[in-house]
Amino acid sequence: MLTGTWQPVRINSxxxxxxxxxxxxxxxxxxxxxxxxxxxxxxxxSRSPRLNWSEQIDTGSSVVNLLSISKDSTMxxxxxxxxxxxxxxxxxxxxxxxxxxxxxxxxNKPEVELNTxxxxxxxxxxxxxxxxxxxxxxxxxxxxxxxxxxxxxxELENILAKKFLRFLSMRAEAFQVLRRxxxxxxxxxxxITNYHCEEMHKHKLIDFIVQFxxxxxxxxxxxxxxxxxxxxxxxxxxxxxxx
Amino acid sequence: xxxxxxYLEAEENLEAIITRIEHKSRKIETLLKQSKPVDALKTALExxxxxxxxxxxxxxxxxxxxxxxxxxxxxxxxxxxxxxxYYDILMKYLYRGLATGDRPTCDQCLxxxxxxxxxAGLGCILRSLSDTVNTV
Numbered sequence: 001m002l003t004g005t006w007q008p009v010r011i012n013s014x015x016x017x018x019x020x021x022x023x024x025x026x027x028x029x030x031x032x033x034x035x036x037x038x039x040x041x042x043x044x045x046s047r048s049p050r051l052n053w054s055e056q057i058d059t060g061s062s063v064v065n066l067l068s069i070s071k072d073s074t075m076x077x078x079x080x081x082x083x084x085x086x087x088x089x090x091x092x093x094x095x096x097x098x099x100x101x102x103x104x105x106x107x108n109k110p111e112v113e114l115n116t117x118x119x120x121x122x123x124x125x126x127x128x129x130x131x132x133x134x135x136x137x138x139x140x141x142x143x144x145x146x147x148x149x150x151x152x153x154x155e156l157e158n159i160l161a162k163k164f165l166r167f168l169s170m171r172a173e174a175f176q177v178l179r180r181x182x183x184x185x186x187x188x189x190x191x192i193t194n195y196h197c198e199e200m201h202k203h204k205l206i207d208f209i210v211q212f213x214x215x216x217x218x219x220x221x222x223x224x225x226x227x228x229x230x231x232x233x234x235x236x237x238x239x240x241x242x243x
Numbered sequence: 244x245x246x247x248x249x250y251l252e253a254e255e256n257l258e259a260i261i262t263r264i265e266h267k268s269r270k271i272e273t274l275l276k277q278s279k280p281v282d283a284l285k286t287a288l289e290x291x292x293x294x295x296x297x298x299x300x301x302x303x304x305x306x307x308x309x310x311x312x313x314x315x316x317x318x319x320x321x322x323x324x325x326x327x328x329y330y331d332i333l334m335k336y337l338y339r340g341l342a343t344g345d346r347p348t349c350d351q352c353l354x355x356x357x358x359x360x361x362x363a364g365l366g367c368i369l370r371s372l373s374d375t376v377n378t379v
Contacts, residue, residue, distance in 0.1 A: 139372060
């Protein structure tokens with residue numbers, strides 16, 4: 001797990017001209033999300049305005065910040081309901097216990113990935129907010145797999161979401177509960193096993209997942225905004241020579 | 244032998260179940276016309292054949308329940324007047340509704356889900372997840 005030092009990371013440079021290639025500086029504590037789940041507090045330090053997840057987890061804030069998501073109250077209401085539904089379902093579903101593998105002795109595998117024994121697996125729950133966004137929760141006895149499909153309104157958001165989530169998935173080790181590859185048909189997947197539940201607080205894990213869902217939308221909108229701003233700047237500069 | 248007999252019995256019953264569902268849907272239409280959405284939902288939920296494995300019966304029943312659910316305006320009143328034995332069945336149908344992905348259905352189901360969870364608790368959700376015998 002990375003600690004301490006700043007790590008500038010370029011996650012996308014959509015314009016061919018490298019002058020305007022942007023980089024998103026990720027706060028190192030992004031990779032320390034697991035530790036706030038153990039401990040009670042993480043000292044806040046200078047943070048980038050974009051990603052301050054460990055602060056969010058730190059305060060244990062679980063309710064959606066309605067104002068920041070949308071000005072439209074009905075849309076904000078829907079997302080609140082959607083996240084509440086997911087939170088309730090996760091609270092009910094996250095009762096995991098250790099279960100050694102039935103097929104191979106001395107092995108202990110997350111049953112959701114094996115999918116061999118139907119008696120171990122509960123009914124999968126698909127919770128859709130609308131046609132574009134959905135969340136699949138699969139719960140066998142010793143693990144839970146949460147797969148999400150993020151809202152992607154147009155091509156640009158599609159690309160941004162794919163890149164951003166791929167970036168996160170590649171660093172799944174640091175997150176501990178993230179799955180390296182999303183399930184087919186979804187954008188990102190979490191895999192929580194009984195060991196995670198033993199080491200970390202269950203309610204904080206759920207807070208993390210719900211917060212993640214909330215923040216992902218915000219992040220992608222911000223990225224889209226910055227791409228459009230850069231594009232406008234480039235175009236202005238370029239066309240100035242023709243005036 | 245017992246399994247075979249069960250299977251044959253199930254075959255005959257399918258037709259009976261589907262007729263019953265059609266009968267139910269007519270009753271529900273009349274209740275909705277009389278602006279009694281709560282009674283309509285109660286009618287839709289009772290007598291749902293949960294043990295059957297036939298997809299047609301389940302879909303037919305789902306269509307009927309869906310019609311009743313979409314007509315509900317007052318969620319709190321509906322839940323307080325519903326018998327507790329129907330909470331589990333309603334929760335299962337809500338999850339089926341949420342899986343459809345259709346926006347108005349999902350909105351309505353999410354609204355009812357929140358209120359129902361407050362009333363019935365997390366156990367209701369867990370029963371709907373873990374019950375593989377009685378499915379909707």
